[in-house]
Amino acid sequence: MIFNRVFIKPNAYFDSVVLMAVSRSLKELAGVEEAVLAMGTEMNKELLARVGLATAEALQATPNDLMVGIKANEAHVLEEAVALAGQKLKGQAQETGSETAKPRSLAGGLMSYPETNLVLISVPGLYAAREARRALEAGRHVMLFSDNVPLEEEIALKDLASQRGLLLMGPDCGTAIINGVPLGFANAVRQGSIGVVGASGTGTQEVTSIIHRLGAGVSQVIGTGGRDLSGAVAGRTTLAALEALGADPATRVIVVISKPPAREVARRVLDKLAGLGKPVVVHFLGGDQQEIEKRGLIAGRNLADTARKAVSLAQGLSIPVAEPPVPKQAAQREAAAMAPFQRWVRGLFGGGTLCDEAMFLLGPVTGGIFSNVAVDSRWQLPDPLVSKEHTMLDMGDDFFTVGRPHPMIEPVLRVSRLFQEAADPEVAVVLMDVVLGYGSHRDPAGVLAPAIAEAKETARLAGRYLSLVVSLCGTDQDPQNLAEQERQLAEAGALVLPTNAEAALLAAEIITQRTGGRNGE
């Protein structure tokens, strides 16, 4: 028997991380089957409906009301869970107890901490532009992590920032390192001479981590938000960032990472770069390298190559730099252990840019790849919950994260999908990324390694061999302990590669060895 309880706490706002923590502690009670705590947005109501808890009362909730839905297998467990929820939420509300109340607004925060020079904003998108505008008006630089900010708001904010000479990173800026301080999702990277401007979060994490591993460091890492190089936004943040890095004596090499910009914007950005008088490496993911090279700038072939070239420039070494060789023997061993019907690669990514890059690198080898974030609509995965042939999933995409934490914060979200892929007899390789650093889960390998071992064991018992290829992005200064993470993943049987490109190319090589490539034709 199942006992349900759904109730609303009107006008009670809690941030999603707090709600997740409460939900987790409710689920730890034996007998609690589901515990949803979410603000009453339309998306969250759908989430509640999905678990069968969308009562008439819940549907009345506004985005400022907290919805609580709990399912338990016994009446007393339900009561216990409801009581615990009340207690935990109250605890959150009364966290203070000190003499100085925590400020409740941006203005209050700036009054209490007038020395603030950067405001990090991650409030819901509906309110984000308003807060960012106030922060800029108050003369503070802004990192706007929030997404769902309308395009025209983004343009207006960036114009305001430009009038005031301030830095506005975002909206939808996930990664930055300013004055050596990692902000949002960012790795602990040594200070150095490479200035990075990135429109992508995990792409920037990949490049900066590799820079660190190669012994170099970064001066500043500036995020722009994913739309900055679109025709409409026209590189407003990128151009301001480049101007500042150009004038920054600590920056001797400049790196720009983005999806391919709008043509006119690319021209403007590249012209700007060519005029800075500093060595520049540009990587437009899946974009045209000639546009870059004809201006005398250096193009990165992939994220890792971009990092390697930047480090060579910073160290005064020669360009081009060789790609590391694909470990063909390892690929051969993996492929040889498989059953003849195993042929597909399945990518389960937490990093959107890492997913894109894997597709760009794998596609030419394996042929068409389905994805929930396919550029070409013909390859759009019809149902993101079911993989098809070669599939690459960005599991940080809205479809998977509504009402849930991002897989970089909660790696367990990828486990059930891993098992689903492992149960598919035609799957040959599962490709995953593990991104360390601040913002990310403290022990992703601790969650994923046992699941990887179990997935491989499931395949083995079914008379197959499942290959697990993992790219590990991070530095030895990250809070997770890079070496220990690598050891756990490798012990579980995963092939662990230091870059996303190498992992993707190894996966491609395994598929080639197994099927001869191009969808086995």
Place this chain on the structure above:
Amino acid sequence: MSEINKLFNQPLQVLNLGTTHFYHELKTQGARVAHVDWQPPARGDARLLAALDILTGRPEVQSANEEAFARMMASRPMLTDMGLAGQVIPGMGERTLLHAGPPLTWDRMSGPMRGAVIGAILYEGWAKEPQAAETLASSGQISFRPCHEHQAVGPMAGLISPSMPVFIIENPVYGNRAYCTINEGLGKVLRYGAYSPEVLERLRWMAEVLAPALALGIRASGGIDLKALIAQSLHMGDECHNRNKAGTSLFIRTIAPHLVRAGVTGDALAGALEFMDRNDHFFLNLSMPFCKAVTDAAHGIANCTLVTAMCRNGTDFGIRVSGLPDRWFTAPAEKIKGLYFPGYSEEDANPDIGDSAITETAGIGGFAMAGAAAIVKFVGGTVSDAFRYTNSMYEITWGENLGFNIPYLNFRGTPTGIDITKVVNTGLLPIINTGIAHREPGVGQVGAGLVHPPRRCFEEALLALAAQIKEDNKC
């Protein structure tokens, strides 16, 4: 050097607005970071947000508020005289009774307010016994008017009838005046709705003996500077709303020689000194009209978003906003969360009542709790609560008081000038220190505690002011 390049050369100091996750991650690294306990502004209500957008950062609003705050700070209300209400309070007609709070009719009055009305009618001799007084009160022949609309204030029921003596406070800088009765003391008193013979007898003695004596002393003094007395009281543990021990003592010390010099002698002198000395709240009826004189000086400035009155009549809570001088914004008064005297509970409590929240409106009372640690237990809190109350009010006020400060906060000026845009934006409501009246007339005070005004008053005022500015600018 550009602003961005300057940033590259400064230690990074982050203010985190949103998920606590990033705050904790920055803390872990040892970065310099502070966290805002962010809430959706204006509860996320689209109409309120639109109104906030109209008012926030608008230059004419900014300068109106600056003007209002400057007028509050420049005010220097002096106690100059006493007089009979009916003779000195403007617009006080024949059969008029002034009461605390926003406008109120007899049929909606709570127990203590009705009791006080009956007492005032008996005191005036308009009826001979309580039943007849009630009949008269409900007959429509009595004009009930808010004190606030007559430059007056009154604690609890706040009843002022024509032949009651009142203090006259003058604010020479702006030429406005404020009036208040003499505080009767605790126990069975008119302001809690008591109208027994002893209550009426005390009122008569106050009118016939006490007030004339005090008036002589006050005149002889040449005017008593209330601002100076309040500033000192705040340094002596009063917040001048729920604690008035220091203010009362200072007043006695100030007035005593003038009473003697003015020729008050014998029983009248002893009686006056004894009466003041036995009533720890004597000074409340001077701190309140002081605050009224200050906030009235800032009332009626076009486009101003500062609150000039918060008050309760036992049924409704009402506020006035400077930029909307003729309007009241009301909502049902709430019960007070507080400590009850032995034998009483929340069931016995009347909803919030009295004009005394004028003290918070002027930047003292609950807003100065950090300086009044001695009474935190009385309102059910701890010393750190007191600091937090005062600290949190800076977020909803326009400025820091130039005259009143708190030694324990490094002499920081008290948070002053409640701004409705800040209240609605943050969702933080003003904190009011107050006494709790019994819901039956005449029982008196049954406890004390803290109360917040209803949110609705501020939200409706905000919408009205935004609508007016929109209309004025046709925007």
